[in-house]
Amino acid sequence: MSYSSRRVVLTLALAALAAAGLATPATAAQGEIRVGAGAKTIAGRYIVVLKENADATDIVTKNGGGEVRETWRHALKGFALGADETTARRIAADPRVAYVEQDAEITADATQPTPSALWGLDRLDQITGRSNGQYVSAGSGARDVRAYVIDTGIRTTHTDFGGRASWGTNTTGDNNNTDCNGHGTHVAGTIGGATHGVAKSVRLVAVKVLNCFGSGTTAGVISGVNWVTQNAVRPAVANMSLGGGASATLDAAVEASIAAGITYTVAAGNSNVDACQTSPARAPNAITVGATDRNDVRPTNWSSGGSNFGSCVDVFAPGDDITSLSNTSDTATRSLSGTSMAAPHAAGVAALYLQRNANASPTTVWFEMAFVESTKDVVVNAGTGSPNLLLNSRYTFGGPDGDYNDDQRTDTTVWRPSTGQWFVRNQFTQQWGQQGDVPVPGDYNGDGVSDVAVWRPSTGQWFVNGQFTVAWGQQGDVPVQGDYNGDQITDVAVWRPSTGQWFVRNQFTQQWGQQGDIPVPADYDGDGAVQAAVWRPSTGTWHYIGVFGIVVSVPWGQSGDVPVVGDYNGDGGFDLTVWRPSTGEWHVHGVSSTQWGQQGDIPVPGDYNGDGVGDLAVWRPSTGQWFVRNQFAVAWGVQGDKPLAS
Secondary structure (H helix, E strand, O other): OOOOOOOOOOEEEEOOOOOOOOOOOOOOOOOOEEOOOOOOEEEEEEEEEEOOOOOHHHHHHHOOOOEEEEEEOOOOOEEEEEOOHHHHHHHHHOOOEEEEEEEEOOOOOOEEEOOHHHHHHHHHOOOOOOOOOEEEOOOOOOOOOEEEEEEOOOOOOOHHHOOOEEEEEEOOOOOOOOOOOOHHHHHHHHHHOOOOOOOOOOEEEEEEOOOOOOEEEHHHHHHHHHHHHHHOOOOEEEEEOEEEEOOHHHHHHHHHHHHOOOEEEEEOOOEOOEHHHEEOOOOOOOEEEEEEOOOOEOOOOOOOOEOOEOOOOOEEEEOOOEEEEOOOOOOOEEEEOOHHHHHHHHHHHHHHHHHHOOOOOHHHHHHHHHHHOOEEOOOEOOOOOOOOEEOOOHHHOOOOOOOOOOOOOOOOEEEEOOOOEEEEOOOEEEEOOOOOOEEOOEOOOOOOOOEOEEEEOOOOEEEEOOOEEEEOOOOOOEEOOEOOOOOOOOEOEEEEOOOOEEEEOOOEEEEOOOOOOEEOOEOOOOOOOOEOEEEEOOOOEEEEEOHHHOEEEEEOOOOOOEEOOEOOOOOOOOEOEEEEOOOOEEEEOOOEEEEOOOOOOEEOOEOOOOOOOOEOEEEEOOOOEEEEOOOEEEEOOOOOOEEEOO
């Protein structure tokens, strides 16, 4: 693209040219809340089905308040309610209400088969290699994040958006609140389409700043950025797949919006020149994205020249021959090439990160995406001054163990051996397993959410709810599930006390430890992969293989202690830790010694507040109470239950 500095009105070309309630008496009637079998319910969310001629607002007001989140009048008559359980039960008893059902998560398979047309998604989540024929979408798919698409608009009715796309504003002055060009719909589909998108549940908002021909003015684009700054619902990411000549005013507008807490991803441009020559690509705190093809090569053969490069580029992403949505119908697709196609991949990854880190600053998102978790040194012909960094979505997946709802917090959970039931507080109750089984929760599909699973000693079978059943191990083995290769997927594994052998399915068999040891697998060196490790009660010594294969043996603890590994200082590596039942003391190697709990308690460490630091916690079988230090105490479970945390 070339632009004359003498033009009075700057035309911006698409970067992808080549391709309050009333008090209610305490005695109010209480109705029934329906819960679907096996449902993962959502606390505080309900579906209210009305009888004829009933008004949602009046019902909520007269029954103690709550939030009418959405209303329906066609497929059914009712509304989505945000309220506490007591209020919901009052509403259920209202004679104008047919029934109330607890809202629940509905999820598709987390692993999406990817035909070659969706190679960009496939490339995003690879740990090694370029393709494995699938894309794993993290957790909830960024359901609580807004993505503002500053572009030509969005065909909001496209089926791939599933009702998640809405209209924000139109600054072009054409009074045509549709995407009459198609570029914005394609971009939005890559950010958050159900089939073609990175963040499959993100809410998309159209900010139309370019007209039916794909062009606009600097003033019009600034107006769009201004609207986003004023109206964005956080957490939020804005994508700008557009560009023009250098403009200090546009750069300043983008920088001010970023300073207001909105992450921006922008296209580097398609002229095969230094991206520092164009705006908004040169905005210092925006995430500027260059493009690669399916061989990780920066394209230089587009009719416009190729992907821009240089020090203003922060990261590269798939941008050549990308299939996404078309504006020609509610089911249409098409393929385009350009840095316009690369930037929305980054916007989708940013949305996934913000779902798990809602308060993260744009600087933090930029640093994590570009420098910490990108794939290094794989981009071919990155260009003079460019960082050799390729976007990777895997880092958005990691949550603490025992997080069943993708909120980055360990959930208070018990498993009842007598019935095989799982009780996850404020979420769901589910039957999975039988007496004699061993609960083995973990993230077996890599979506960042813990899965309900059991191991059956009598048959050596693993039963992972909704995913697979596999035989691995034999009676007498100890299940030691964990992520042993750093791909953020829990591996099926057992340790054999009689021989000290570790059997990690599809990976390795290793002798480590001896009879009488306690297996304590964990990521001790902070490299993202679990190491085989044992604690020897007879000597109080920890044995594991550290960095570069160095054998580490550290005396810490004494006979009678309970090993309780965790990351208690937030440095990313697990700490050698024991809990002493006789005194209730926690001894964290190199960190602290703290009294928490009493004899008879069961230690249940975890990250209960989502701050990335392990918390000291115990469960008291005699009362069913959880005591989490400096946070809360709550009764959950009964004597005979097995508490499940990290």
